[in-house]
Amino acid sequence: MSSEFGLRDWLLSEEPSSRRQAALSSWYNGWLRFRSNTLAMVGLCVLILIIFAAIFAPVLATHDQFAQDLGQRLLRPGVDGHLFGTDGLGRDIYSRVLYGARISLYIVLLVAMVAPLLGLIVGTVAGYAGGWVDIILMRITDIFLAFPRLILALAFVAALGAGIENAVLAISLTAWPPYARIARAETLTIRNSDYIHAIRLQGAGPMRIVTRHIWPLCISSLVVRVTLDMAGIILTAAGLGFLGLGAQPPSPEWGAMISDGRAYILDSWWVATIPGLAIFSISLAFNLLGDGLRDVLDPKDNGS
Template identity: 65%
Template sequence: MSVLSREWLLDPSPKSRGQARAGQIYLGFVRLFRNRLALTGLIVVLALVVIAIFAPLFATHDPVAQVLQDRLQPPLSPGHILGTDEFGRDIWSRLVYGSRVTLYIVLLVTLTAPVIGLIIGTVSGYFGGWTDTVLMRITDIFLAFPRLILALAFVAALGPGVENAVLAIALTAWPPYARVARAETLSIRSTDYIAAVRLQGASSGRILFSHVAPMCLPSVIVRVTLDMAGIILTAAGLGFLGLGAQPPLPEWGLMISSGRKFLFEQWWVATMPGLAIFIVSLGFNLLGDGLRDVLDPRSSGK
């Protein structure tokens, strides 16, 4: 980056809103890249995305093709870097294609649960009164049940499958976002600039979606990133119990379930997908911690 560009980004008196936002984004990236753990998490997440997109290039075998004469081959055996499962399917290739299923679930839940929670939380916190009471009591009902148990109940009612698992996880994941958005809204609605916008004649809908919701987004984004590990574990748990992805789909939780009976003798069948879940979950947690430091306005002076 040239000196002039850096000076323009770090100008203490920006000439436009775009310049101010560009400077904030630049400083955020600087703080993020200075955090080694957050940078490690970002690398893990980016690796997951790249592997999922270019799965045919990384996979060495057909993930569902059964080669019974090669069943239960150990890691580093010829042609199978991570070994094979009980049907002779290459574990590395199944992990690679399984990253697509994991990313698919994470993206769909991310596009639904936080949006629902953000809307409910901002509406509840802004209007207050009976609206707040009703919405927060509904939220409390969902929070009273463990997420996995509630997801199991929804999947049992909807039927097994990836789409139903995504819907069940989304229906159980929104309450924490609603709580975060409500707390932020309660501190924002009484500020001077909201009062000024209200005096200018702006409607409640415009105030909510143009002024309140954007102020709640940083906290919600951090919560989403930190919740990614929980989403992955819940999806893997549903797959492990046979209520998520169905065979022969290469889903990591389903792979652990099918390999648990070989755990003591052919340990790699269940261990490899377990390590994949661990590494990806850890990556999202590290990235979430880094984003929390970047997006927290109280840390802007650090």
């Protein structure tokens, strides 16, 4: 017990004695703030649960996700060991939802890595450089923003061909403009502050200023925005799946599963509802997480 208190004191020390301790201590303070937000913790728990389900899907699944059994089609939840029932081809929905979590998380992670990074680069460069660079980059951003997201993604997928990777690419290409706008707005407020002037007076070049001094301050608001957008990304992916342009059958992508269930929605509600609930819970979890992260990361509250 005493060693645990020792660790806590070490982490909360006002006078850190090494770079590592200072960094860990600031993470720990953030974690303490995050932990005090109950709803955000609920979101985190749900998310961890879903990630666990995705990782251990082969262990947790009761049936083969692709095995069809037409004699067992459209069974109600709980009948014959099918926890969530079976779909129109007699496949176990529970197992398919578990494996579907892998696809959804894969899409979310890829989009979350590509789109904000692209937006961050475009936005900070435009904001810091100003002048013509700013005008050109921002007009391009406006063009992308002017299209409805799903329609643009549809156009990309139609041009590139259906499939998860192309869906990810299409979603990323349509998701970056809001991040660019946020990053630019943040950069404009930061670029004329004294600490940027101070590092300019030390002879730092624009590359170093943008990547080392401006990015760290933009990233927090982007991270929050990304977690809040995760729900939208999943829904767009599901929407593409629903329209048959995302994951292809028999892949158990949640949107595609809802699309399959559409035919039976009146008399076999569970076929569309169960993957729908899965989409709902992961979206809600990301939203709650984003809200909590905003409290932790918002630099405006961080001064005290």
